[in-house]
Amino acid sequence: MNFTIDQTWDSLPVNHDPVNIKFSPGDCGLLMEVSAPFFNDPASPPGGAGQPFPGLWDYEVVESFFLNSNTEKYLEVELCPHGQHLILLLSGRGHAFQQGLPLSFHASINGNRWVGQALLPWRYFPPGVNKMNSYAIHGSGEARTYESLYPIPRDEIEAGQKPNFHRLEYFQDFRLQEIMGDGWVQPDSDLWTTAI
Template sequence: MDFKIEHTWDGFPVQHEPVLVRLSPGDSGVMMEVSAPFFNDPPDPLGEPGKPFNELWDYEVVEAFFLNDRTEQYLEVELCPHGQHLVLLLSGRRNVWKQGLALSFKVSRGETKWEGKTYLPWCYFPPNVTKFNSFAIHGSNDKRHYEALYPVPQHELQQGQKPDFHRLEYFKPFSFNTLFGEEWKQPKSDLW
């Protein structure tokens, strides 16, 4: 499954090559791959590459959210072109109950593009994922850009509204059966 982030969080077309997020089946989870422009702005976090980094959303990242829309339980995965990552498990909007989980995350980076690849084990996913969204962030200060696979529709924007990636009502239907087949059932997680 390929997803292109072609809009800003508020529905305007991005002004660069879109970020690509690819999900593919793995033996005991999902492979997530990112191919994105490399802005190198802001500078890299001071955390060690390959390790979790708290508040990674303040840097250049690509994010994927996997939601059970009935329980509002969701997995948030953040990947940085400098090699850091952040995995959050949330129960209820913005209610983080577990963070800093390990990932095997590999990055290759050129001057203008980066690619990342990670394996997401089934235990990280909430039961019965039904919706999905993906985001990209880059830039500093007044040049900060927030992009969304499924943005807030322009006709629903309110004056002074700021980007908020936890607006779960704008996520779109998603099924792992598209990757694994109609008969497939999501394995139970010992974390949830």
């Protein structure tokens, strides 16, 4: 299943080659593959490649969110071209109860593009995922750019509104069974049994 991020958070076309995300079956999880322009702005976070990095959203990242819209429980996955990552488990809009979980993630930069591959374990997904959205962020200061797979429509943007990736009402339908097969059943997760 392939997705292309070709709009900004406020429904304007991007001015560069778009970010591409592919989801496919993985070993005990969902394989997420990113192919994206490399802006090198901001510079690499001061954390090791392959390690979680708090506040990664302040750097150059591609993100995917997987939501149960009935419970507002969701998984946020952030991937950086320099190899850092961040996993957040959220219960309620913007309320992370766990973050910094380990992740098998590898990224490589080739000129003005980067590719990354992450295996998202099933235990990270909340039960009953039925919506998703994906984002890309790059740039510094006034040039900071926020892009969205499912952006906010132009006619719904209010004066002075800022990008907010936790606007769950704009997420769109998503079924893991479309990737894994109609007979597939999402495994139970110990991480979500204690979610608020």
